[in-house]
Amino acid sequence: MGRAFEFRKERKFKRWSKMAVQFTRIGKDIVMAVKESGPHPETNSRLRTAMQNAKAVNMPKDRVEAAIKRASDKSMANYEEIVYEGYAPHGVAVLIETATDNTNRTVANVRSYFNKTDGSLGKTGSLDFVFNRKSIFRFVPAEDLDLEELEFELIDAGLEELYVESDEEGNDIAVAQGAFENFGSLQKALEEKGIELKSSKLERIALSHHEVTEEQAADVLKLIDKLEEDDDVQAVYHNMAE
Numbered sequence: 001m002g003r004a005f006e007f008r009k010e011r012k013f014k015r016w017s018k019m020a021v022q023f024t025r026i027g028k029d030i031v032m033a034v035k036e037s038g039p040h041p042e043t044n045s046r047l048r049t050a051m052q053n054a055k056a057v058n059m060p061k062d063r064v065e066a067a068i069k070r071a072s073d074k075s076m077a078n079y080e081e082i083v084y085e086g087y088a089p090h091g092v093a094v095l096i097e098t099a100t101d102n103t104n105r106t107v108a109n110v111r112s113y114f115n116k117t118d119g120s121l122g123k124t125g126s127l128d129f130v131f132n133r134k135s136i137f138r139f140v141p142a143e144d145l146d147l148e149e150l151e152f153e154l155i156d157a158g159l160e161e162l163y164v165e166s167d168e169e170g171n172d173i174a175v176a177q178g179a180f181e182n183f184g185s186l187q188k189a190l191e192e193k194g195i196e197l198k199s200s201k202l203e204r205i206a207l208s209h210h211e212v213t214e215e216q217a218a219d220v221l222k223l224i225d226k227l228e229e230d231d232d233v234q235a236v237y238h239n240m241a242e
Contacts, residue, residue: 023057025099026054026059027067028234029050029099029234030050030068030071031067031079032078032079032081032099033047033049034071034072039068039069039072049201052198052199056138056198056199077101079099079100079101080099080100082100082106083095083098083124084107084110085122085124085126085127086121087119087122088117088219088224088238088240089119089216089220089223090210090216090220092212092240093127093130093131093239094224094237094238095127095130095237096110096236096237097204097234097235097237098110098234100232105232106230106232109230113223113230117219118219119223130206130239131204131206131207131237132204132205133203133204133205134160134179134180134203134205135158135179135182135183135201136177136201136202137176137190137197138174138199139174139190139195139197140173140196141164141174145174147164150193153189153193154186154190157182157185158179158181158186159176159177159178159182159186160178162174162175163175163177180202183200183202187200203237207239209239209241209242210239210240212240212241224238
């Protein structure tokens with residue numbers, strides 16, 4: 001019974017830790033959105049997207065409102081978005097999206113993570129041939145929703161692919177994917193059809209995958225874990241085969 005309790009407690013702490021990271025990242029998204037186009041989601045699509053993503057991870061409404069209020073203060077500095085690219089050990093490509101108020105700190109930290117795990121930090125643009133940036137929208141499909149019909153209707157808005165995946169609890173999640181430049185038109189088309197989006201993101205999709213052994217995968221994950229624990233990191237992508 002003692003072991004079971006410790007296991008449940010460990011899982012709870014991991015969930016709390018993951019939630020805290022998600023809240024921090026979305027909080028930065030909110031700040032950057034407000035600084036870019038103002039505090040009103042009705043006229044600020046980027047803020048509307050950030051608020052949708054906040055709802056998806058159960059970020060408290062008061063925290064969202066507090067983030068908008070802080071960002072509306074002109075004395076608050078904005079974050080700078082910087083992408084870092086490199087290779088983890090065993091040739092796995094890694095791309096890191098960051099949002100920082102101190103670029104010197106961020107690059108020093110990222111470089112140290114690569115060095116400590118036998119990876120190498122590369123130049124910006126060096127992985128353009130490895131990843132493709134895509135518009136990704138996730139939503140819970142209603143029972144009466146015809147996904148084939150929806151796919152046909154969204155083609156003119158820039159839809160490339162519509163498929164179903166499972167979330168961590170095993171529930172079906174529909175995923176609409178389009179080109180990077182069609183993010184706005186695809187988002188608008190989904191909203192006009194009354195579909196409540198679970199999340200709306202620009203994600204990096206690996207064009208090919210790098211095969212590694214289980215031992216090599218463990219080495220790569222050491223780097224990825226270090227990067228994902230950094231407060232300046234917004235997202236980490238890799239091309240390691242699963």
